[in-house]
Amino acid sequence: MPPPMPQLSFWDRQTWLSHIDYAIIGSGIVGLQTAIQLKKQRPKAKILILERGTLPHGASTKNAGFACFGSVSELLSDLSLHSEAEVLDLVEARWEGLRLLRQELRDKPFGYEATGGFEVFRKGDTAIAHRCLDAIPDLNDKLSGIFREPVFEITNTIPSFSGFGAKTIVNRFEGQLNTGDMMQALLHRAHALGVMILNGVEVTGVSSVSDGVIIDLEGLELKCQHLAVCTNGFASELLELDVKPARNQVLITTPIFGLKVQGSFHLDQGYFYFRNVGNRLLVGGGRHLDALAECTSEMKQTAKIQSHLEELLHKYILPHDSFEIEQRWSGILGVGDQKKPIVKQVKPNIYCGVRMGGMGVAIGSLVGHQLSKLMTNSEG
Numbered sequence: 001m002p003p004p005m006p007q008l009s010f011w012d013r014q015t016w017l018s019h020i021d022y023a024i025i026g027s028g029i030v031g032l033q034t035a036i037q038l039k040k041q042r043p044k045a046k047i048l049i050l051e052r053g054t055l056p057h058g059a060s061t062k063n064a065g066f067a068c069f070g071s072v073s074e075l076l077s078d079l080s081l082h083s084e085a086e087v088l089d090l091v092e093a094r095w096e097g098l099r100l101l102r103q104e105l106r107d108k109p110f111g112y113e114a115t116g117g118f119e120v121f122r123k124g125d126t127a128i129a130h131r132c133l134d135a136i137p138d139l140n141d142k143l144s145g146i147f148r149e150p151v152f153e154i155t156n157t158i159p160s161f162s163g164f165g166a167k168t169i170v171n172r173f174e175g176q177l178n179t180g181d182m183m184q185a186l187l188h189r190a191h192a193l194g195v196m197i198l199n200g201v202e203v204t205g206v207s208s209v210s211d212g213v214i215i216d217l218e219g220l221e222l223k224c225q226h227l228a229v230c231t232n233g234f235a236s237e238l239l240e241l242d243v244k245p246a247r248n249q250v251l252i253t254t255p256i257f258g259l260k261v262q263g264s265f266h267l268d269q270g271y272f273y274f275r276n277v278g279n280r281l282l283v284g285g286g287r288h289l290d291a292l293a294e295c296t297s298e299m300k301q302t303a304k305i306q307s308h309l310e311e312l313l314h315k316y317i318l319p320h321d322s323f324e325i326e327q328r329w330s331g332i333l334g335v336g337d338q339k340k341p342i343v344k345q346v347k348p349n350i351y352c353g354v355r356m357g358g359m360g361v362a363i364g365s366l367v368g369h370q371l372s373k374l375m376t377n378s379e380g
């Protein structure tokens with residue numbers, strides 16, 4: 001729990017907390033991008049981000065750093081549940097989000113590399129492997145309106161390191177980035193533009209009033225003209241929305257001499273993923289194996305998921321290497337009945353950009369752009 005708000009002085013009320021044009025709850029990718037884009041549209045506006053964590057404390061600082069938009073098995077699964085137009089819209093939105101992120105941070109190194117991505121299949125998973133391999137021409141055709149060139153290709157040169165089957169699917173447009181550097185770069189950009197960020201501040205309620213929005217902090221009320229709720233997996237704590245928290249767990253190894261795994265890898269419809277981070281290996285996912293228990297905003301690790309991640313690591317990814325697990329952590333996704341993010345006005349002067357699903361690094365920047373435009377357009 002964050003500490004209670006300190007007693008305010010006359011000066012506090014006159015400076016930090018007076019005449020706030022736009023308040024934003026949450027300093028993840030979406031909150032920061034929303035603030036940055038608002039500031040570009042309204043340079044004189046006073047913009048305040050309220051964040052309950054000492055650092056951003058949801059998903060944006062915890063994620064795996066895949067600059068991705070969907071593997072073949074995940075897209076096939078999505079196509080069985082959603083219309084083709086919905087799935088293609090989502091891919092396009094993720095791809096556009098990645099472009100906007102790179103454009104925003106073009107002068108700040110954040111470890112982005114267009115490494116390509118790979119989908120691998122366990123040796124026994126022949127049925128799903130064949131289904132995915134056979135679907136490639138049709139999927140490439142469907143995606144040609146977005147990428148102009150074939151996205152997916154089959155290769156049998158990778159992964160020579162592992163216990164996976166010989167045939168691998170390459171996603172030519174995927175990449176990876178350094179999550180910590182990306183978030184620091186976004187924070188610097190927001191600060192440089194004059195966005196004010198207060199950390200350790202928990203918002204406990206929001207309500208529309210005739211001339212703005214009242215934000216309840218613990219023991220303190222704050223007023224702003226317009227409010228954006230960018231709390232993703234925690235959104236239902238403040239607003240009635242179709243967003244549920246979903247925990248995602250990760251581990252990372254100690255440095256591995258001569259690590260052969262280079263690039264970003266997916267399997268099982270994206271539910272599992274791994275990548276190299278320098279000469280360490282990061283492995284994450286598996287929430288589908290304990291779906292009910294992982295439907296939580298409690299940030300901790302469980303023996304069940306962690307043992308699945310370790311099994312994947314020791315049995316399939318690096319069966320012949322020796323290493324230790326250096327660190328384990330988890331973060332919270334925002335998911336719902338649909339994969340599409342919710343970007344809308346919820347009440348007079350209250351807006352939201354939430355439900356980023358498993359690819360918010362990709363789609364988050366687009367949502368920030370959309371939300372800022374929605375807010376400024378509604379002012380007339």
Ligand SMILES: Cc1cc2nc3c(=O)[nH]c(=O)nc-3n(C[C@H](O)[C@H](O)[C@H](O)COP(=O)(O)OP(=O)(O)OC[C@H]3O[C@@H](n4cnc5c(N)ncnc54)[C@H](O)[C@@H]3O)c2cc1C
Pocket residue numbers: 025026027028029030031050051052053055056057058059060061062063064065066067068201202203204230231232233234237238247248249250284330331332333334353354355356357358359360361362363364
């Ligand atoms: C382990 C893991 C791996 C992932 N890997 C990838 C990946 O490789 N590629 C990819 O594209 N996506 C990935 N994601 C998803 C991606 O990280 C998220 O979709 C994205 O970061 C969401 O950003 P956000 O700004 O919407 O939310 P968040 O980053 O969750 O930010 C919400 C913020 O709101 C704050 N907050 C919440 N409630 C309150 C309140 N009441 N008062 C004040 N502050 C509040 C939280 O502390 C938090 O900082 C991963 C997620 C996880 C957890």
